[in-house]
Amino acid sequence: MSARSRTSRLRWLRNRFVIVPLLLAVVIGGWNVWVATHDHGIVTGRVIDADGTPVADANVRLWVFNFTTFVEKMAVTTDTEGRFRFTGNPSHNIQISADKAGVGRSERIAVRLYFAAEDRELAEPLRLDKPS
């Protein structure tokens, strides 16, 4: 079969009814690959005190939106550098708070994820600048 006849046979594919769904399929497929490789439910961040010093052994709580309200799902403590790491977050709509006796507590901050269990590192640290 010549190249020209092959091209003319495939001409019917070059129209918007094929190209648009094909493009959509590629975008959706790409997005699903991205989700599948970034949905481990890992949420990481840091906790600092009012002066900006990392706080070790602070309690960090993760709250998950449950139909109408947020409920506490899990809690971890920070390491010596004030870092925390949640694994297995199931939700796309979470809140995180931190506190430590004698240091203070942070605001409960809302974290919106683009898909459930998205891996995310918090850009801003949790600041324990409120009285416990």
Next chain:
Amino acid sequence: MRQRRTWPVHAALTAVSAVMLLPFYWVLKTSISGENIFAYPPSIVPHGANPFYYIDVWYAIPFARYFANSVVVSAITIAANVVLNAMAGYALTQRFRGKKLVLLLFLSCMMIPFQATIIPAYLITGRLGLLDSYLGLSLPLFSTSICIFVYKASFDAVPRSLIDAARVDGLSQWTIIWRVMIPLARSATATNVILSFIWSWNNFMWPLIVTRSPDMQTLPLGLARFLSYQEDSTGALYAFCIMVLAPGLLLFLMAQKEFVQGLAAGATKG
């Protein structure tokens, strides 16, 4: 010859289009900003635009399942409409006794509202054992009088000599429809596809009656279910509306040229 000025017409059409598109823009704006729709003074530009209302909708209900149900039901409806309406439309272009009576019957069917036929439709669907199934969901929209007339008008425009020549060549009626008539009636097919898609996609009453399990619900039912427990979130509600509207809008934009041609042909011939 003096050329007519077209800008006043274009300006008027632009103004009318803007007025008609404004509510749609408002829905879109609210869906990405969640702003109070009753806020005064109203803001044209969305503040703090984000996609999170769409994400909330996706996870609040089994959106993917409802979407898939709507796609399957619409695909069955479109396929049935194209096949059955083309056959009926072709039959109505032929000469036979009582043709005027049949045409009158079809026209009178257009005057009966769907609500009036719901009970017999439900009983028939139940007898066929198709309740709570994709086939049962699409059955009442398998063929519509309007779309039959769209095909009839398009087929009437095909020269009689062409059909006679096809017959002389030994083609069967079935082959004449699919090999001769349908390729010449692209705009009528596009009109059938779009109209049957829109009617099926937006259908609320029939799926509400015929579905029993939550897994078989379609998007309009999902919207009603979503409304029942998310009534405080305008942003999420409007995001849902946009997500339901988007496929129909996309299909219309892709096939609008053929759609308009088909409707115009249906309006002028009969």
